[in-house]
Amino acid sequence: MSPDALKEWVTHAVGLLDLAVDSTEVSVGPASTTRPGRTTISIRSSDAELFIGPNGDHLRALNTLLRRMVEQKHGEEAANFLIDVNGYHEAQMESVRATARMFAQRARLFKREVEMEPMNPYERLVVHELFANDPDIETRSEGEGKFRHVVLAPR
Numbered sequence: 001m002s003p004d005a006l007k008e009w010v011t012h013a014v015g016l017l018d019l020a021v022d023s024t025e026v027s028v029g030p031a032s033t034t035r036p037g038r039t040t041i042s043i044r045s046s047d048a049e050l051f052i053g054p055n056g057d058h059l060r061a062l063n064t065l066l067r068r069m070v071e072q073k074h075g076e077e078a079a080n081f082l083i084d085v086n087g088y089h090e091a092q093m094e095s096v097r098a099t100a101r102m103f104a105q106r107a108r109l110f111k112r113e114v115e116m117e118p119m120n121p122y123e124r125l126v127v128h129e130l131f132a133n134d135p136d137i138e139t140r141s142e143g144e145g146k147f148r149h150v151v152l153a154p155r
Contacts, residue, residue: 001070001078003028003039010041010083013066019047039081051085056092059085060120093126100127104137104152113153118143124150 001009007026014021022044029038045051052059063083071079084090100116107114116127124141127150131137136155143149 001074006039006070006078006081007041009070010066010081013069014043014062014083019050020045022046041081041083042087043083043085045085048086048088052088056088059083059088093123096123096126097130100130100150100152104131104134107152107154108136111154113151115142116150116152118147118149121148124148127152 003026007024011021011024024044025042027040027042029040043051050058051062053061066083067079067081070081082089096119103114103116106112119127128139128141131139131152138153138155140151140153141148142151
């Protein structure tokens with residue numbers, strides 16, 4: 001599914017929610033050798049608090065629902081997209097990165113493993129990617145279910 005077709009589809013689906021959408025932009029992130037770049041659909045809305053919900057729950061649910069719908073109709077590769085409202089998701093991910101950097105400094109300084117708080121799978125992926133090429137820090141996930149978290153360890 002092309003980014004423009006995806007934008008049109010998401011715009012239509014979000015329009016059914018009867019929430020204000022001021023603008024919609026599409027961007028495609030860089031591709032890696034193992035997977036294509038993720039398409040981000042950035043929505044600007046005066047109803048952002050309704051889109052996002054408490055702790056981002058509504059936005060997470062909306063992303064899951066729309067990805068599943070696209071995946072069923074167009075396949076798994078077409079469902080590699082993210083809906084972000086008023087920059088909320090990117091701000092959350094930057095907060096996760098900042099926390100991970102701070103914990104990595106502790107691991108380097110004290111030469112001991114540091115455990116982060118439990119995170120969802122995407123947040124853990126962001127942390128693992130952040131330190132993928134770091135010569136001093138290695139990461140691994142531990143725990144089960146909602147208690148799964150990242151451990152930062154000095155190499």
